[in-house]
């Protein structure tokens with residue numbers, strides 16, 4: 450039978466606050482186990498949590514960039530569960546009155562626009578980290594109490610591609626808003642997928658399972674495909690899908706049952722008596738909204754109108770905030786932003802994709818890059834030598850001028866040298882010269898190649914071409 454998959458996501462993102470959400474412990478990633486803990490975040494009796502104001506600002510920002518309604522009244526609840534990653538035995542979270550409700554985010558999949566509805570975004574505390582070594586389990590509570598937002602979507606996804614596109618868009622929005630560093634490998638953003646299948650044409654959704662602990666985009670896509678296949682096989686063989694939480698084993702390309710899925714009432718939610726509810730005024734919300742930085746769509750519009758950059762180039766530049774920030778630095782005060790954009794999207798990105806340029810530790814500035822592009826487009830550097838210099842800058846840093854000076858890479862106005870080299874090439878290739886003179890234009894490329902090789906970028910292609918034509922016609 451043919452089945453139609455339906456999916457919804459729960460994305461957890463750690464907020465980039467300096468301290469934890471209910472105490473003043475550092476919220477930074479890492480640290481020796483259990484060195485960033487205090488009586489509050491390790492759940493000692495008699496302690497009182499105090500809500501981090503910055504975390505509340507950040508979730509409101511998240512709500513705005515995902516087009517949510519911000520609740521004027523919001524409050525916190527206790528989600529009770531007993532598990533060693535949470536010493537209090539309850540997590541402070543939000544149930545009926547989350548900060549953000551009813552949003553939407555637009556994505557593009559295979560050139561088609563699609564809108565994904567956001568059900569809610571709430572603020573809660575992260576749990577600790579357990580490491581299992583044989584029969585021993587180790588608990589590290591440094592992560593316990595780091596502010597976490599949970600973004601819950603409506604079941605609007607019907608393919609792994611849509612899920613991946615949405616997840617990438619959310620990462621981009623959070624990064625631009627400056628509220629999460631989105632380092633999947635450090636667990637600062639995580640994605641759970643609720644997934645069910647139903648016979649094609651059926652109105653009713655099937656029983657869903659939840660995929661957890663997916664730690665890369667690749668794992669998300671593969672896990673979804675494996676789970677769809679597993680559910681389809683199960684139904685085809687007359688089996689029944691059990692509502693449960695499953696994890697993905699990437700090596701075996703299969704999902705495995707972890708535990709049966711709890712319903713909300715199993716957590717016995719009740720209002721947290723330690724954290725007072727918040728009532729936001731319109732002014733407070735407006736003030737927070739005003740601090741939102743320029744978002745990707747706004748940057749794209751600016752690139753297109755202010756610099757005349759093609760849509761394609763603009764999309765590539767804004768889809769990585771580091772690239773976009775670099776571009777902004779490069780074009781500030783630069784005469785030809787369009788040339789900078791096309792060299793950035795071409796040669797620069799090629800090297801990023803090859804791993805030759807590391808965007809996290811760039812060894813040259815945007816200004817250095819802009820000047821390199823200017824030299825290239827004003828015939829002061831050949832294509833090859835510009836590439837050579839960019840490679841050098843990527844590896845060791847330094848300005849394009851210093852590298853070009855040291856390695857003698859500038860195009861020279863030395864017509865004597867050019868003239869001598871071309872005489873030499875023509876003299877040592879009498880047959881090809883004869884061919885050209887008798888009307889065979891194709892050999893011209895051969896001469897250009899020879900001249901480029903001999904001159905190593907010391908003359909501009911235009912100058913070489915002029916000299917060659919003049920001398921070959923003689």
Ligand SMILES: [Zn+2]
Pocket residue numbers: 469472473474485486487488489490491594
């Ligand atoms: Zn603490």
